Amino acid sequence: MVLAIETSTVICAAALVENGRVLSEHSLNEPHVHSEKLLSLIDNVLISRDTHRTPVDAIAISIGPGSFTGLRIGLSVAKGLCYAWNIPIVPVPTLHALAWNCIIYNIGYNADYVLPMLDAKRDELYAAMYLKREHDLEEVSPVRAISQGECLGLVQHNHRTIIIGDAVEKFQMFAQQQSPGRTDIIAPPPEQRYCTAASVGILGERMLREGNTAKLASLEPAYYKEFVTTLRVVDCTTTTLGE
Known part of the structure; x- marks a missing residue:
């Protein structure tokens, strides 16, 4: 268990x-x-x-x-x-687990590919591409942080691709702007996207x-991007009365 x-x-x-x-x-x-x-x-x-x-x-x-x-x-x-x-x-x-939603819950049963995506901010997405088989998935593009344009380039014309994840709406808007009227990109209802x-x-x-466990002491999250902080510059100049 x-x-x-x-x-x-x-x-x-x-x-x-x-x-x-x-x-x-x-x-x-x-x-x-x-x-x-x-x-x-x-x-x-x-x-x-x-x-x-x-x-x-x-x-x-x-x-x-x-x-x-x-x-x-x-x-x-x-x-x-x-x-x-x-x-x-x-x-x-x-x-990979996100893409497995399509297998477990029979989402997009007639799709050829599954494109899971998460919002990576700064106009980027975390994305991967999987070939959808009856009871399994085959990775055809590995997980990486890419631009929306690169992500759209993963979608082959005339092959139905289901997109899933919290970046679906963001990507749908971009795809419609770049390729209006495409019908080969489909998305499940919002409640099935996470x-x-x-x-x-x-x-x-x-x-x-399959024996794919990890060493506890050294295991770290797979971020795929460096952590970036934004610093707010504050003017700390003091003014002496009378100046």
Whole structure:
């Protein structure tokens, strides 16, 4: 049984997965609550199952890209639990798990490709491209931070591509401006566009069987971009009375 954690976007979620089935899942779609609510969500999914009788075998964590703060919070909690329970950690690529929504929930069943995307700010997207098979995905373009123009270049004409993620609306507007009237780019309803803990858990369970675990001490979030801060310059010049 795998405990899955998703904190890469505005979604804060936890799920229990066993043999490809979602046993329990709790999630919140609220900004800036990850540090406050994540542990209670994990408690809820554990309480819903008798984990004392059937202990958790590993933790699958959405490792990035995504919100820098959200990724750090999720990984810190996952590491703490892995150390406490002496179990392995499975770092699940966030965009791969996001693309897996299409397989798990049968989203865009007639699409040829899946293009998961997250907003990377500064007119960029985190994106990857997957060839959609009946029960699997094949990566054809790796995860990277790219411009919207580069992302549009990944979409082949006359091949239906489903776009999924929190950058969908942003990309749709850009695509319509650049290629008006295209019908080969499709998007699911807003409620189906976010990565879920269930997807992280199902993919994480598969990775665990393949031996794809990580060293706890050295594991870091996969940011794919350098952290950039904006400094506000304040005029600290003092003026003496009478000058």
